[in-house]
Amino acid sequence: MLIIIVPVLISQLLAVYLFYKRHWYNVSQNTSYLIATEISELIRNLNSKKIPKQGNYLNLEYSSVSSKLPDHPQGKYVEELEIFKKLLQEELGQEGVIVLDQGRNVHLYLQIGTQTLLIKLPYKAILNPTTSIFVLWIIFLTILLLSISLIFSKNQIKSIIELTDTAESYGRGEKTDKYKPSGAKEIRQAGLAFLKMRDRIERQTAKRTQxxxxxxxxxxxxxxxxxxxxxxxxxxxEKEELQYDIDSMQHMIDSYLDFARGEGGEDFKPINLNNWISSYIKTKWSENNISLNISPDQVITLIKPHSFQRAIANLVGNAFKHSSKVKISLSSSEDEALIIIEDNGKGIKKDERKSVFKPFYRADKSRSLDNSAGVGLGLAITKEIISGHYGTITLGESKSLKGLLVQIQLPIKK
Ligand SMILES: Nc1ncnc2c1ncn2[C@@H]1O[C@H](COP(=O)(O)OP(=O)(O)O)[C@@H](O)[C@H]1O
Ligand SMILES: [Mg+2]
Structure with a gap:
């Protein structure tokens, strides 16, 4: 915005200053010259006659005053009057006293012989009346110019912001399918370069997962x-130890396969989230150290039941692995459902809450890989599933149970 506003303002101000000064000076010079010749003409005419008490000549209104020249100082300093005064002196060979009558009329006192002549003329005859209009036009045009360029640049800025947002959300692992490069050629090229990079990364990731x-x-x-x-x-x-190791390996391989399979091509189905969650939790975890806190309003939303089940199972499984008491709450607002899973374990430190979503990341590295220890893929899978539902998953600290708090926000499709 500054790139546009600053040069426009500077060039307009410069143009106003230079042009206005020159133009104004020339016009003042010309008008002053005209009036000055009129006055010298008038005086030449008057010299041959006796000066009448009152008279008119062209633009000028004159009268003779009995008093001497007033030593009244000139009303206020106006540059145009200075030019006029100088020209008048050149023309007449004498200096008059100029008084401004409330800025509207110029009163010019001249000494002619023993008499004093008062000439009145409208100030506008000397002042260039177009100057204020000229300045108004320049201001108007500046505003117009700025508005037009702001409208144009706003579109470009919108494209840049769009690209930035897309790159940022891609960095967070969110979907960026909706992005279409727009704006000026250079911005579109940047957008296309981003899309190419994204596709390359995705191809590579797909290859590795495969x-x-x-x-x-x-x-x-x-x-x-x-x-x-x-x-x-x-x-x-030895047989027991071998069996134990084989079970661990099986568990690990199952996790890898689960991760590599991803979400799969499951279809969205409309379900009643309240009933679905409570019946799923009750059938899968019959323990009584899990408490459900589900709001009575019906929350109808679209989910992929199998993958969603997997996500909830990962989270509840994690909670039971690290704690002894789990609380699951469901509430909803106008356009989103909120699922909160809390436990009374030791939680995850603030600086690790982002990293635990990375594949193969385990917060507690000291623990050896035994049957109960996962391979660090659970949260990565869960996050991918939730993103696939256009939702978000965030970690925090549970206020009531002091352990980990997992919050899932899901958009409600009406
Ligand atoms: N409820 C929880 N309380 C404390 N730590 C947790 C909890 N859930 C997950 N974590 C930590 O986050 C890490 C990543 O979790 P996850 O992706 O499910 O991997 P995994 O369970 O296979 O180790 C775990 O290693 C664990 O240290
Ligand atoms: Mg896990």
Whole structure:
């Protein structure tokens, strides 16, 4: 905005100053010259006659006054009058006394012989009356120019802001399908470059995930074979340890596959979120250390039931892994549903609340990889599922239970 406003203002002010000064000076010079010749003409005419008490000549109104020249100082300093005075002196060879009558009339006192002549003329005859109009026009045009350029630049700025927002939300791992490059050629090019980069990153990620899926899948068969072989071994401490390790590996491979599969192509289905959540929690977790706090208003929304189940199961599973008491609340407003899962564990430190959503990130690294320890994919999967529902997931600290608070916001489709 400043790039536009500053040069326009500077050039307009400069133009006004230079042009106005020159133009105004020339016009004043010309008008003053005309009046001065009129006056010298009048005096030449009067010299041959006796000066009448009252008279008119062209623009001038004159009268003779008996008093001497007033030593009245000139009313107020006006540059035009200075020019006029100078020209008058050149023309007549004598200086008059100029008085301004409330700025509207110029009173010019001249000494002619023993008499004093008073000439009245409208100030506008000397002043260039177009100057104020000229300044008004310049102001009007400046405002017009600025408004037009602001309207144009606003569109460009909108495109830049759009690109910035898209890049930022892509960085947060959100969907950016809706973005279309717009604006000037350069901005569109930047937008296209961003889209190309995004596609390359996505292709690469897809390739890696595919590889992870392939490896996990291939490992499954020998692992199952190992499991069978171990079953056939005689009971011993080694057999138990082996079984335990194989179970861990199986668990890890299942998590990898789960992650690599992603959301899948499940379709959205309209459901009543209140009933769905309470019945799902009650059938999956029969423990009585889980409390439900679900508002009675019906929340009808679109979800992909299987993936959504997976997300909720990850979160509740995490909560039970790290704590002993869990509370699940559901409330809704005009256009969004809010699911809150709280526990009484030790929570996640503030500076780790973003990183735990990254794949393979585990907050508690000291714990060895045993059956209960995950591989750090649960929250990554959950986040992807929630984004797939156009929702957001954020972590915080539970006020009532002092552990972790997970908040899911889902848009309600009416
Ligand atoms: N309810 C919770 N309380 C405390 N820490 C948690 C909780 N949920 C998740 N975490 C931490 O966040 C990390 C990432 O969680 P997640 O992605 O589910 O991975 P995983 O459960 O496989 O370790 C976990 O390693 C754990 O340290
Ligand atoms: Mg987990």
């Amino acid at each position: 590889m992870l899926a392939m490896i996990s899948h291939d490992l499954k068969t020998p692992l199952t074979r190992m499991k069978l072989q171990v079953e056939l071994m005689n009971e011993s401490e």
